[in-house]
Amino acid sequence: MYSDDELLQAIRLWAGLYGRAPARTDWEPDRARRQCEPDVAAAKLARYRAARWPSGATVADRFGSFGAGVAAAGLRPRRVWEDVRWTDTAILEALRDVGYRRGRRPLPADFEEAELPCAEVVELQFGSWERALALAGV
Secondary structure, three states, rough: OOHHHHHHHHHHHHHHHHOOOOHHHHHOOOHHHHOOOHHHHHHHHHHHOOOOOOOOOHHHHHHHHHHHHHHOOOOOOOHHHHHHOOHHHHHHHHHHHHHHHHOOOOOHHHHHHHOOOOOHHHHHHHHHHEEEHHHHOO
């Protein structure tokens, strides 16, 4: 059993380790298998198994929803579509577009807008952020 404080600490720890708040699919491997592309689901499962994390259901039961638990931890809840599969072409175009709009090389933090693939998806798809930038020519 986790206390409320332990759940909030776990959410913050995940965000510190992975650069963003967990999504419910990060803490529920079965849900990830149903809702995410196989490579994304496999990466989520590996991260989940790398340490002892509470289940998404535990957080949702305690706070009313998983997103409410993330918000209680002081973080922005992730949206369901942030784990949708992006094609290589669409990711590279997004990198070029953001680079052009910002007038500099895109940073992972630039990809927190809902209409963009999250930085984690870019890294999973291309192996690293730097490789994706190189392929995009930015």
